[in-house]
Amino acid sequence: MNPLALLLGRRLANRESQARKIGALEGVPAMGLDALASVAYGPEAALMLLMPLGAAAPTVLGWLLLPIIILLGLLCLSYWQTIQAYRARGGAYVVARENLGVPAGLVAAAALLIDYILNVAVGISAGVGALVSVLPRLHPHMLGLCLVVLAALTLLNLRGTPESGRVLAVPAYAFLACFAGLFAFGLFRAIVAHGNPQPLRAPVPLAAAATSGAGVWLLLRAFASGCTAMTGVEAVSNSMSAFRDPKERHGHRTLGIIVIALGLMLASLAWLVPAYRIGAMAQSRPGYRTVLAQLAGAITGENAFYYVTMASLLAVLVLSANTSFTAFPRLCRNLAQDGYLPESFAIAGRRLEYSIGLLCLAGCAAVLLVAFEGITDRLIPLFAIGAFTGFALSQFGMAAHWRRAWRERDGTRRGHATRLTFNAVGGVVTTAALLVMVVAKFREGAWITLFLMAGGYALLHRIHRYYRKLRVLKGNDATLHAHPASRTAAIVVIERWNRPARDALEFAMGMADEVFALHLARLTGPEQKEPPDLRRRWNANVEVPLRAAGREPPHLRIVEAHYRTLHRPILEWIAELRREDAGLRVAVVLQQQVKQHWLQHLLHAHRAQSLRRHLAHANVPFLAIVIVPWFADADAAPPFPDPHDEAE
């Protein structure tokens, strides 16, 4: 059995594509894990920055989460509309390109591509890091674990988005259920205790006095850090092609579930963190516990439920990279369809997934993981900038969209003005958050992201220029010459006289007006001896039967290959033939043994391949290279036609 079929499943036909589309049930695990997992680090990062405020820090965080939740709502609205307006493709690239122009679209695309790659590396290594801190015995195998997770996710997604959605549904919904229970119980206990619940396991004590005041810059930085909780929300609109009809409804549902779950979790945190007086700890401190671990311990104590909840969080963290695996190949495919990436990115693979994009993502992430030995802390400052660039451009793009729609319809539909306002406000706020991020993290690595974005932009642009130039060179109005002026000559290259040589000669005689046979002497070196009976065999097997049939036999020419290359004497001969007939079509006929076992590649000198390459590169007009394949062991070859051909 085909090993690829075993690994990835059978090759799917185009007509099966509808059955391969997903709904919201698979959509949430396939696209939402990044957004859901970010509830674990966004608020924690913000709280960490607020710690100098001492006992006031949790309360300030609570208030700070409010505008973040509002911004999340704005973003959700914006993407809701994007899904409506761009049913088939969607995403920041398409929205920005159509409404703000190609450069804006390419900036959004480059930003998102980089962010998706970083998300895979950072997501996996952060998740594995959390796993290792629970099971320190695994520490030496950190990089190996990261690569195993990466390989598993790649394989899963190569099998298809429906498969990955179904497999990841288990951890995703377990996570949602656990945290819903945890937060509900926490809120219940807080209400029962009149807002002052007693933690069952005490969180880390907070410093009573503030060591510094709550300056505007500190709050802005904490706000920007907290905003990272929103990354991943754009994945749904980038992945619209994954949904089944009606796409719009399934997209809306998926987006809705993700955003509502994320919003509720953030709102619960805004209430519970101050209520249980949770603080953030530096990761380097001994006995480090995450904010969520402290909160869960405070609410339920360290019982079985606590461990299940933490395990589900860990699983979602490790698997959060899957969002990139869903969105990245589809973004690449959109870019490739418009000629901004190589055409291979737009080709549906064995399982109707865009496998080149998938493999490219996995490859880039693997390089990052190996280069940083699985510890990608230094990549975190590079992160989220791409996502927010995408957010901002997508919002402004939608604003421009509604503005145009408003003008075109003469302001008859009032909804447009409201939408325009929402999107413009969202665009301004996300741009502000982006600027705060860039300024705050510029020296720690944000400049690298900006640099990479510029490089990505230039690359996309160059690729597009190449395809545009190629299209012009190919033209599309070449008219056939109805009166072919010239004849066709075939040159059959013969090493020895044998069955493959005869087959090639017969093919040539069936298709050309004139046939020549060419034998190259001393092809392997000055000491090579000639097959002594070539002329005799040629006479007996070619000339005699043809003359008996009244046909003129082709001429056998023996030329010394002074430089041991096949192409040089052939090209010289073609030039000679062309001096007599400038428009003569020449077909060079080669026998090529089909290698039926990979070891055979080592046993042959690959002269036919090398000759084919050299002839093709010689820029000879009116030249064709004819390959007559030949099976040494025809019985061992697959029969023709092959009834069981699995289209491989």
Place this chain on the structure above:
Amino acid sequence: MNPLALLLGRRLANRESQARKIGALEGVPAMGLDALASVAYGPEAALMLLMPLGAAAPTVLGWLLLPIIILLGLLCLSYWQTIQAYRARGGAYVVARENLGVPAGLVAAAALLIDYILNVAVGISAGVGALVSVLPRLHPHMLGLCLVVLAALTLLNLRGTPESGRVLAVPAYAFLACFAGLFAFGLFRAIVAHGNPQPLRAPVPLAAAATSGAGVWLLLRAFASGCTAMTGVEAVSNSMSAFRDPKERHGHRTLGIIVIALGLMLASLAWLVPAYRIGAMAQSRPGYRTVLAQLAGAITGENAFYYVTMASLLAVLVLSANTSFTAFPRLCRNLAQDGYLPESFAIAGRRLEYSIGLLCLAGCAAVLLVAFEGITDRLIPLFAIGAFTGFALSQFGMAAHWRRAWRERDGTRRGHATRLTFNAVGGVVTTAALLVMVVAKFREGAWITLFLMAGGYALLHRIHRYYRKLRVLKGNDATLHAHPASRTAAIVVIERWNRPARDALEFAMGMADEVFALHLARLTGPEQKEPPDLRRRWNANVEVPLRAAGREPPHLRIVEAHYRTLHRPILEWIAELRREDAGLRVAVVLQQQVKQHWLQHLLHAHRAQSLRRHLAHANVPFLAIVIVPWFADADAAPPFPDPHDEAE
């Protein structure tokens, strides 16, 4: 300029081969460094084994070197005759194969191939090890240095044997001159001092009392160890094709110089080591000095001449691997010509060297060096067994040769009987030495060599079987069918209508009786849109002009590629055409864009290549694949015919 030309020099023509042959002057450095360098370790290894004899050890070594010198003389005689009898090819493989049968030849070949590879790894790492012990600062770069030496020797030999012979002449003749001077002065001092010269720098003091007696097994082991000084002597007869005419004379001279130099050095050691009372030291002892270093210090003191002498020894040790680089590719070429190795090993490369063999040797040695991190001590027990297997088989082979010659000539020439005796004695002695080696070193690694020899033998045998089977399958008496029964149909695969498509179609119409055009729909996936104007362009550019010219235009067929593969619908169609005409020849015509820059390979989906491979592997009778190459940027391509084509 072509980078390969810069690195290796211009491509040489077959007719230049005579000018590329060498004489004895270049032959000694090119082939002799292994034998000459072994004077440094053979006697030392024997002396080390004799050390338990205390003060008697140097004297015993002196007597032990006598039979070794005699054996060397016998070997020299044997190879002298081999060179005479097998002028063009020579070597243990040819001699054993022709006189003792194919299996003996293959054993000799496998043994020598393994020994040559080991010699490169062990020679370079031992030489670099000696260099590092002089300059300890280089110690961390040991492996790097080994690989640099390997790369330099590879490059030098890829440029050609004459070049390597000329470059290595400097260290080789400096070495000979230094040691001639050293030994002459040492003998002079010894004679002047009536056999009891005073060492200028005292050697390591010898233990006065023997800790054990001189048992037969000890003497045999010391003899076998001392015999390793002879390895490398066979290289001349393996490399006969390198010499210019008269080959025999140049071969004899080279062999003579090498053996006389080696013999004189061994004889000098036999005298000088006891005279100056030199002992061997364990390499692990602090202040370790080699036997030759002690002897040179004792004779001249540590003056400038001493350092020059030691430097020349070091250079010869490091470069002793060159012997393998001369002999290995030529042995491989002999094997490939007889069908025991892939045919590529018999193809003369750019500089008329057998570059595949060279690269294969360098690759194997590099793997060994990297695997053992440049410290190949553990490989030494594996060594020399191959060389002695070659010696023994070559001697017995020559004995059989003279025996046959004697019988055929009815004993009229008495010389044959003498030669037979010499070779038989030589064969018996080398076999005895071989057996002692194998027994003494069996557990330390000699079994690995035997194992590898068996593997090598099996491999050579398998390869030969493949080529023999292939020759039978190809046949050589296939008679042309003088009355071709069938017509030729061409299927032109068209993605869009453009200039390359037109060129391919015109070619097909010039060579086939029937032409069909095929467009495959939804080739990139279920969501692909069709080029909407293909039918319109086909009509305007093909059908209208052809009908106007009174010709029937080819039929354009649009087929859905359900599985996004090109070959499947094409194969189905061929099967369909064959149902009407079972003998129909089918040519599938593909346009292939010639990639003019390596980056272009990333930008295209390589459909033509993939289709070509799939069609070739489908085992369709009477099928040819026609490639019409197409240049996107014909102006940037080389002109045709290219007057400056350097045959690359």
